[in-house]
Amino acid sequence: MGSGMAEVLKAIPPPDAKPHVVMVSGKGGVGKTTVSIMLGLVLAERGDTLVESLDQAKHLLEYLSLSEVNREFKVFGRLSAMQFDTGVGVSKLGREYVWLMQRIMPGLKVLNAESVLDMVRNAPGLEEEVYLREVLRLYSYDRYDYIVVDTPPTGLTLRILNLPRLYKFWVERLISLRERIVSLRYVIARSLGQGDEVLDDPVLYKLKEIGERYAVLERELLSPNRTTFVLVSTPEPLPVYEAEKTTEFLKSLGSKPGIIVANRIIPEDIASKLGVREIQERALSKLRKLDCRRPCAMVEIPMVDSVPSSLDSVKGLLSKARIDLYS
Numbered sequence: 649m650g651s652g653m654a655e656v657l658k659a660i661p662p663p664d665a666k667p668h669v670v671m672v673s674g675k676g677g678v679g680k681t682t683v684s685i686m687l688g689l690v691l692a693e694r695g696d697t698l699v700e701s702l703d704q705a706k707h708l709l710e711y712l713s714l715s716e717v718n719r720e721f722k723v724f725g726r727l728s729a730m731q732f733d734t735g736v737g738v739s740k741l742g743r744e745y746v747w748l749m750q751r752i753m754p755g756l757k758v759l760n761a762e763s764v765l766d767m768v769r770n771a772p773g774l775e776e777e778v779y780l781r782e783v784l785r786l787y788s789y790d791r792y793d794y795i796v797v798d799t800p801p802t803g804l805t806l807r808i809l810n811l812p813r814l815y816k817f818w819v820e821r822l823i824s825l826r827e828r829i830v831s832l833r834y835v836i837a838r839s840l841g842q843g844d845e846v847l848d849d850p851v852l853y854k855l856k857e858i859g860e861r862y863a864v865l866e867r868e869l870l871s872p873n874r875t876t877f878v879l880v881s882t883p884e885p886l887p888v889y890e891a892e893k894t895t896e897f898l899k900s901l902g903s904k905p906g907i908i909v910a911n912r913i914i915p916e917d918i919a920s921k922l923g924v925r926e927i928q929e930r931a932l933s934k935l936r937k938l939d940c941r942r943p944c945a946m947v948e949i950p951m952v953d954s955v956p957s958s959l960d961s962v963k964g965l966l967s968k969a970r971i972d973l974y975s
């Protein structure tokens with residue numbers, strides 16, 4: 649592998665705790681899946697690596713000819729890949745919430761479990777939470793040194809990143825509400841001469857477990873030793889705007905991207921003929937100026953004629969990539 653690729657590795661710290669998670673995000677269609685496979689190939693030179701796609705378009709399946717979702721396949725050398733599907737997770741989580749809701753709001757028991765389940769399953773945020781739980785699982789999946797996560801389009805990634813905070817906010821309030829209920833019940837139970845068993849509240853236990861889970865996830869996502877954010881964009885105004893917004897958002901959380909990828913750069917002579925050279929240059933210069941963690945790798949990949957659609961074509965693309973390291 650060329651020296652260029654070694655530069656990319658410098659922007660990803662060697663894992664001090666396995667695995668190091670590389671979160672690849674960007675607007676729809678900019679090349680997230682392609683870049684995830686590229687980074688997977690590079691990282692597999694250094695350690696056992698898994699590329700996992702959370703993208704429900706499931707392009708990873710076609711790209712790497714995987715025959716099933718939710719199953720890991722060895723792809724090449726120390727590289728494995730998996731396409732995640734939310735279906736099973738959504739049903740499972742739905743049932744968990746039905747249980748919780750029927751206990752927090754006993755009134756709901758008059759509705760049958762199926763209709764409550766239906767309501768929960770279609771609740772906004774449930775799918776995002778399934779993604780969150782999957783990402784949390786990956787942080788403790790120490791069979792791999794590196795896990796590259798091909799995330800769904802930017803909007804969703806940002807919402808996912810925001811969820812741990814949102815959940816913490818709600819869960820903390822629910823916990824204090826529940827604590828009041830439990831202490832009232834205790835007072836009543838004592839006055840009736842009953843025991844302490846009301847203090848052993850399964851709902852409170854469950855809420856605390858959820859709260860703890862999101863606190864852990866937030867810590868992992870924001871720790872530079874455990875996570876590297878990769879922003880992928882094409883040199884066009886809208887994807888660049890999204891990359892800028894994502895950078896601002898990461899900053900508001902106290903984090904920064906570690907790798908910026910400008911994909912599908914049109915060769916200058918062709919760009920001139922097409923009259924897009926200036927637009928492209930402007931977009932590239934904005935990407936180069938993004939506030940990036942040091943050392944920061946700026947990867948520039950040309951647009952190729954034949955649409956990459958296999959592992960070999962991604963390897964070909966990798967050899968055409970140009971990398972600058974800012975330290």
Ligand SMILES: Nc1ncnc2c1ncn2[C@@H]1O[C@H](COP(=O)(O)OP(=O)(O)OP(=O)(O)O)[C@@H](O)[C@H]1O
Nearest residue numbers: 676677678679680681682703912950951952955956
């Ligand atoms: N450098 C490149 N030159 C030419 N075509 C490319 C290049 N990079 C990616 N493509 C093609 O562009 C399309 C989109 O790429 P890819 O599927 O990786 O994007 P994505 O961001 O994952 O998309 P989605 O948001 O739909 O998941 C694919 O057909 C891919 O083969």
Ligand SMILES: [Mg+2]
Nearest residue numbers: 680681703707
């Ligand atoms: Mg994709």
